[in-house]
Amino acid sequence: MALVDTHCHLDFDAFDSDRAAVVARAQEAGVDAVLNPSTDIANAAKVVALAHETACVCAAVGVHPNSSLEWGAHSADELRALARKPKVVAIGEIGLDYYWDEAPHDVQRKVLQAQLELAAEMELPVILHNREASEDLLAILLEWQAGLRASGSPLAAKPGVLHSFSGDQAMAEKAAAAGYFLGFTGPLTFKNAPELQAIAAQAPLEQILVETDSPFLSPHPLRGQRNEPARVKLVAEKLAELKGLPYEEVAAATSANAQRLFGIGGQQ
Numbered sequence: 252m253a254l255v256d257t258h259c260h261l262d263f264d265a266f267d268s269d270r271a272a273v274v275a276r277a278q279e280a281g282v283d284a285v286l287n288p289s290t291d292i293a294n295a296a297k298v299v300a301l302a303h304e305t306a307c308v309c310a311a312v313g314v315h316p317n318s319s320l321e322w323g324a325h326s327a328d329e330l331r332a333l334a335r336k337p338k339v340v341a342i343g344e345i346g347l348d349y350y351w352d353e354a355p356h357d358v359q360r361k362v363l364q365a366q367l368e369l370a371a372e373m374e375l376p377v378i379l380h381n382r383e384a385s386e387d388l389l390a391i392l393l394e395w396q397a398g399l400r401a402s403g404s405p406l407a408a409k410p411g412v413l414h415s416f417s418g419d420q421a422m423a424e425k426a427a428a429a430g431y432f433l434g435f436t437g438p439l440t441f442k443n444a445p446e447l448q449a450i451a452a453q454a455p456l457e458q459i460l461v462e463t464d465s466p467f468l469s470p471h472p473l474r475g476q477r478n479e480p481a482r483v484k485l486v487a488e489k490l491a492e493l494k495g496l497p498y499e500e501v502a503a504a505t506s507a508n509a510q511r512l513f514g515i516g517g518q519q
């Protein structure tokens with residue numbers, strides 16, 4: 252049963268010594284597509300090149316909130332040019348991070364806004380990072396989506412994913428009701444995550460994506476190790492357990508969701 256890892260950073264140095272083997276292990280584990288978002292403009296080009304070279308890898312381009320200070324007058328043009336390349340299926344990862352606080356919050360919001368505008372222009376869904384910024388992020392996303400709706404954009408119906416969802420139940424409900432997808436990663440499998448597990452159990456299956464965020468967030472029982480896309484299976488298995496559904500049904504549904512949002516994967 253095919254799975255799609257809709258968020259991994261295969262371009263990172265952590266995979267420099269064995270990237271091809273990591274991709275091969277993912278395919279052996281039934282992962283037929285992976286989506287690799289960028290975190291800044293320099294690695295956006297690297298991610299696009301990796302997608303070009305590797306059949307099962309697709310790319311997203313964007314500037315992570317922790318890199319917001321690098322945003323300049325030409326950044327939107329640079330991203331636009333990269334976003335037009337083959338196999339670029341989303342703008343990301345973008346968002347707000349008030350935990351690491353690498354950039355002033357108003358700068359983060361401005362850079363997010365600029366990239367939401369680019370996504371709207373290119374009709375590409377967004378991959379959203381959120382750390383301790385749920386309230387601001389949700390307000391910005393709902394306002395952006397209202398604009399999409401007003402302009403008749405098809406993106407309004409499936410605007411993007413809240414990657415590695417870390418908000419509360421109320422945010423999950425509001426985001427899902429608006430049509431956003433919720434992405435779940437390794438922490439779903441952790442023993443100390445009852446709140447996150449309850450959110451996943453209640454979220455609509457047709458709006459859930461499974462992700463690894465490799466090399467980070469390795470699932471239980473491999474917590475603390477370097478993560479890799481093959482382990483997305485552990486996230487899907489936990490999701491099936493939480494929902495009380497057969498694994499095959501959850502794998503098929505999350506893969507269909509990846510196909511619907513990003514147009515990737517889909518070999519069942």
Ligand code: NI
Nearest residue numbers: 258260344464
């Ligand atoms: Ni990430």
